[in-house]
Amino acid sequence: DTGVSQDPRHKITKRGQNVTFRCDPISEHNRLYWYRQTLGQGPEFLTYFQNEAQLEKSRLLSDRFSAERPKGSFSTLEIQRTEQGDSAMYLCASSPPGGPGELFFGEGSRLTVL
Amino acid sequence: KNEVEQSPQNLTAQEGEFITINCSYSVGISALHWLQQHPGGGIVSLFMLSSGKKKHGRLIATINIQEKHSSLHITASHPRDSAVYICAVYRGGSNYKLTFGKGTLLTVNP
Numbered sequence: 191d192t193g194v195s196q197d198p199r200h201k202i203t204k205r206g207q208n209v210t211f212r213c214d215p216i217s218e219h220n221r222l223y224w225y226r227q228t229l230g231q232g233p234e235f236l237t238y239f240q241n242e243a244q245l246e247k248s249r250l251l252s253d254r255f256s257a258e259r260p261k262g263s264f265s266t267l268e269i270q271r272t273e274q275g276d277s278a279m280y281l282c283a284s285s286p287p288g289g290p291g292e293l294f295f296g297e298g299s300r301l302t303v304l
Numbered sequence: 305k306n307e308v309e310q311s312p313q314n315l316t317a318q319e320g321e322f323i324t325i326n327c328s329y330s331v332g333i334s335a336l337h338w339l340q341q342h343p344g345g346g347i348v349s350l351f352m353l354s355s356g357k358k359k360h361g362r363l364i365a366t367i368n369i370q371e372k373h374s375s376l377h378i379t380a381s382h383p384r385d386s387a388v389y390i391c392a393v394y395r396g397g398s399n400y401k402l403t404f405g406k407g408t409l410l411t412v413n414p
Contacts, residue, residue, distance in 0.1 A: 221400060232308075232390050232404030233347075246401065281347065290335040290394040293402070295347040 192216060196282050196296035203272055204304050210268045211299040215284030221291065222265050224257055225281040226250070227298075233281055239265060272303045307331050310391050310405040317412050323378035325408045327391030330372065337402065338365050338376045339390040347390070350376070381412045 195214045203209050215222050220241050225233035236255070237247045241262040254272075259265040269276055279298045285291035308329045317323055327336070335354040341347045351358050351365040353374075358365050362381075367374040378385055388407040395403060 223400070223402075230406070232392070232406045233402075234404070235401055238400050240400075283347075285400075290352070290398075290400070292352050293337065293339075293349050295339075295349070297344070297346045 194282055194284050194294050194296035196280075196299050198299060199297060200300045200302075202302045202304065205274060206271055208268065208270045209272055209301060210266055211280050211282075211301075212264060212266050213282030213284075213296060214264045215282070216286075216294055217263075218286060219284035219294070220262065220287050221285045222259060223283045223285075223293070224265070224267050225283065227279045227281055228277075236267075236280075269301070272301075274303045277301055277303045306405070307395075307403050308391055308393055308405040310389075310408050312408060313406070314409045315411070317381050317410070319382060319412055319414050321381050321412075323381050323385070323410065323412075325376045325389050325391075325410070327374045327376070327405055328372060329374075329391075329393050329403075331393070331403070332396035333369075333372075333393040334396050334398070335394045336367055336374050337390075337392040337394075338374070339392060341388040341390060341407065343387075350389075378410075381410075383412045383414050386410055386412050 222239040224236040227233040239259040254270045257267045282296045283293045338350045362379045364377040390407040391405040392402040
């Protein structure tokens with residue numbers, strides 16, 4: 191399968207623990223996005239990478255959130271000291287160069303913080 | 305008021321009915337997406353359009369830039385069309401940052 195893949199699909203953790211999500215975009219896509227979606231809401235933009243450069247980070251992201259895309263391929267989203275309010279679906283998407291472009295989404299990583 | 309508003313929030317139809325979902329936005333945009341999300345999370349891009357009309361199978365999307373309005377139509381609806389349909393816009397000047405509507409939950413009964 192050559193689509194966008196995310197891992198893990200589900201994560202249950204206790205408040206205060208750190209979690210990391212991984213996204214592998216479609217290989218020729220240089221643009222990568224992270225979104226967060228809570229129940230009954232549309233996705234909200236978190237951050238955007240073009241190649242390895244993080245070009246924008248939403249004000250929604252506190253200092254506990256960090257995202258990387260070290261080699262311009264896969265990306266990780268880490269949440270430190272998780273809080274119950276972090277419970278959500280974390281979605282990754284990628285798009286080809288140029289733009290605005292068609293988006294390809296992963297299946298998402300669902301986080302539950304107890 | 306959200307920058308992207310969808311109506312209706314929920315829609316129930318009988319199989320075979322013609323479906324219309326509306327999206328209005330309040331900002332200048334460079335393009336608009338219609339997305340489909342099935343239970344469990346996965347999102348699929350149905351259309352990206354910046355003017356006029358696009359058709360794919362039983363789905364038709366239209367956009368009126370002057371009126372800041374787009375519609376998604378489903379002809380001959382089927383239970384497998386049941387999903388959340390989300391409108392999202394690239395704000396003018398941005399070719400990467402999407403602003404999403406809350407989605408329309410469509411249920412098509414057999």
